[in-house]
Amino acid sequence: MNTKHFVLIFFLCFYSILKAQQPNMVWIVSEDNSKHYMKLFDEHGVKTPNIEKLAKQGIQFNRAFSNAAVCSAARSTLITGIYGPRIASHYHRSEQKITLPDNIKMFPEYLREAGYYTSNNAKEDYNIFKSKEVWDESSQKASWRNRQQDQPFFHVHNIGTTHEGSLHFSEEQMISNPTITALETVFVQPNHPNTKTFRYTNAYYRDLITKMDTEVGEVVNQLEKDNLLENTIIFYYGDHGGVLPGSKGYLLETGLHVPLVIYIPEKYKNLSPFSIGKSTNTFVSFVDFAATVLNLANIETPKTMDGKPFLGASVDKKVIDNNETFGYADRFDEKYDMVRSLRVENLKYIRNFEPFNVDGLMNNYRYKQLAYQEWKDLFELGKLNENQVSFFNPKTPEALYDIEKDPFEINNLAEDPAYSTDIKQLRTSLNAILKSMPDLSFYPEASIINNAFTDPITFGKTHKKDISNYLQIANLQLETFQKAKSQLNKYLESKDPLKRYWALISCSSFGKKAKVFSLKIETIMKTDSELINKMRAADFLGFIGYKDVSNNLTDLLYQSNNEKEALLILNSIVLQRDFYQKNTFTIDASKMNKQVRENKLIQERLNYINKQK
Known part of the structure; x- marks a missing residue:
């Protein structure tokens, strides 16, 4: 046996032993x-x-x-x-x-x-x-x-x-x-x-x-x-x-x-x-x-x-x-939200970036379950206690729970002075995670699909500073309205459409406290260059009861030629109809973009709206 054969056999034997291990x-x-x-x-x-x-x-x-x-x-x-x-x-x-x-x-x-x-x-x-x-x-x-x-x-x-x-x-x-x-x-x-x-x-x-x-x-x-x-x-x-x-x-x-x-x-x-x-x-x-x-x-x-x-x-x-874990939730089928969580030991911090969204909002697949249906029925009949009804109410921008004492996250400690240091630390830690990642959800989903899907990592790196700025605007929700007011006013007038977008979301988070911006936001609803900002403006006006925005949201739906943009508008329509203005929406699907109306998730939303007339 020559040296080459010996080396080859030795290598194959060694490789076989290595694989066996x-x-x-x-x-x-x-x-x-x-x-x-x-x-x-x-x-x-x-x-x-x-x-x-x-x-x-x-x-x-x-x-x-x-x-x-x-x-x-x-x-x-x-x-x-x-x-x-x-x-x-x-x-x-x-x-x-x-x-x-x-x-x-x-x-x-x-x-x-x-x-x-x-x-x-x-x-x-x-x-x-x-x-x-x-x-x-x-x-x-x-x-x-x-x-x-x-x-x-x-x-x-x-x-x-x-x-x-x-x-x-x-x-x-x-x-x-x-x-x-x-x-x-x-x-x-x-x-x-x-x-x-x-x-x-x-x-x-x-x-x-x-x-x-x-x-x-x-x-x-x-x-x-x-x-x-x-x-x-x-x-x-x-x-x-x-x-x-x-x-x-x-x-x-x-x-x-x-x-x-x-x-x-x-x-x-x-x-x-x-x-x-x-x-x-x-x-x-x-x-x-x-x-x-x-x-x-x-x-x-x-x-x-x-x-x-x-x-x-x-x-x-x-x-x-x-001793920590990070969580995220965004769109589930046709239901939109944006939530992040950070648990450290027994303390669980939840950041609701769109707190006006209601957890119990209609979702076709979830509501096939009888328990979901009954829960919603009991809510509408006023037969739920304080703990059970929270699923159908708007949320707070921040929530904090002691999981060991409160495993089903019922008692929100975010406003408890005894936990003020904890919530500041958790807030800081979560913000650091979102910025360093960076978290692409500070762009609407339609924008991510159009601009980031071919290379999301590069898109995130390129727009890291922008994402940090949008997070900063979103975090105005955590201030008192008086402290946030001047900043919100500035961002509502920004040339960056996504700064306007997040300023509108933050205004909606404040609800009626931000009614001083009603005329300005009504102008945005009518004149903004971005359809999605017009929608967010209509959201705000509907949330605070300033005016009936059903026709405005319906018209925006007809104008949309983007499936995810239209799905987000429909999310707002169902939210307004079921939990805020509780008015009737009449949607003529023939007026919608053909590709948009043929989307399966959009059809589910339309079927639900039409059945509820």
């Missing part, structure tokens, strides 16, 4: 469930013996969070390791996919380059153009069994049993399909009406959690049958919170706080800085998952990622000591 990794993902439904994490949950078994042989993460409270935004963060507002992947659901720069990849690409077999069964739901290099297979038949012999693998198994759609049952089904979980003992959140519908929904959902746990066990058993369990690290987690009313799509703990258990085989214990068989209160977020998988595979974390690995070799002590 790399752990396989499996993600078992259940859809739409927060940690609140499992006894492993919450006293009001049900037993999940298969997940509990994984925890005994792994790590139970008591503080694991999705960064977004809805599927496509959450999964876009998971697959990139990047915060959604930085790359415009945070709207649910993006009808137009964003394009990632050449230096940013979906993380399974890095695994494939390192020799891993990557498979996904089968949900993707990203707001991003997918490269052909992401998965070896992504389908209902995808399995680790299709890899080459001894090839390490990364596999995702999605369980849809607990998805929101499972709660779209009828009243007849409530009668004919009794729950296993007892209705008389089931827990109902204190901000929900304790009715038979809510008790049934809670009980039925807990039954689905039990069924989902069985399906988790089936995946684990398949790994064991294939003699792979001792070589495979298993992540079990929920893909975001939900789905009882006011959870999925909202930055409450019920929308963000997910169950997470990671099984670590004996041979890979050295890759965990956490004790096996124990729980940890270290904060981890979806933005960290990609970096963690790469680190477990001994692949360097790309500098483009926002997340940090919490498992694998050489985990930074700062990550182990992490």
Whole structure:
């Protein structure tokens, strides 16, 4: 044997041993469930013996969070390791996919380059153009069994049993399909009406959690049958919170706080800085998952990622000591809002950038659930208590909750003098995150699609100063009106249309306190160069009851030739009609731009408005 052959054989043997040492990794993902439904994490949950078994042989993460409270935004963060507002992947659901720069990849690409077999069964739901290099297979038949012999693998198994759609049952089904979980003992959140519908929904959902746990066990058993369990690290987690009313799509703990258990085989214990068989209160977020998988595979974390690995070799002590998580919520289907959150230890800070928006605003998919429908009906009948009715009221620009004392975020401490230092610190920290990111949502979605979707990172860097300025105008909402008044007046007259845009939003935040600007804002509604600013001006005038703006908003809808712009106008129309002016809107779809009126989400809004006449 010559030297070249010897070196080649040695290299192949060494490569084979190296690959054999790399752990396989499996993600078992259940859809739409927060940690609140499992006894492993919450006293009001049900037993999940298969997940509990994984925890005994792994790590139970008591503080694991999705960064977004809805599927496509959450999964876009998971697959990139990047915060959604930085790359415009945070709207649910993006009808137009964003394009990632050449230096940013979906993380399974890095695994494939390192020799891993990557498979996904089968949900993707990203707001991003997918490269052909992401998965070896992504389908209902995808399995680790299709890899080459001894090839390490990364596999995702999605369980849809607990998805929101499972709660779209009828009243007849409530009668004919009794729950296993007892209705008389089931827990109902204190901000929900304790009715038979809510008790049934809670009980039925807990039954689905039990069924989902069985399906988790089936995946684990398949790994064991294939003699792979001792070589495979298993992540079990929920893909975001939900789905009882006011959870999925909202930055409450019920929308963000997910169950997470990671099984670590004996041979890979050295890759965990956490004790096996124990729980940890270290904060981890979806933005960290990609970096963690790469680190477990001994692949360097790309500098483009926002997340940090919490498992694998050489985990930074700062990550182990992490005690905070960042969240974001924007458009959910046809319903618009802009909310950011920052939780540090037990304190949760929520920043409502458009506080005049009402959480309970009609959303077609959500309101297929009987519990949502009943909640709204009871609100309109005046039969809700103070805690239950807040879902249908305008919000405050800032909210602060002590999660340990108030797990369902009912008692807003933002105005409590005892927490003044805390809220200032959290406000400063959140502002720093939004500016450094930078957060693209300070541009309207239509503008982002038109100007940033082909390269959102470059757009954000180029407009970082502008975004900081728009944030500053938005934060005038946090001042007294007298202190903010002169600045608002200046920005209402700015040559920058987006400065006018954010000044109008801030005026709406102040409501009737800002009525001194009524004539000026009425002029903006009639003469501004930007249709979207005319809409925001009409919003303000309608919110404060200055005049009936139904015809103004309807005319703006007819003028719009942009689908997302028109969808935002329709959001305002439904908000005005259902919660502010409560007047009738007559919309003639034939007067709308053809492409606009054929948009599915716009059709849903129009159907709702027409049915309610």
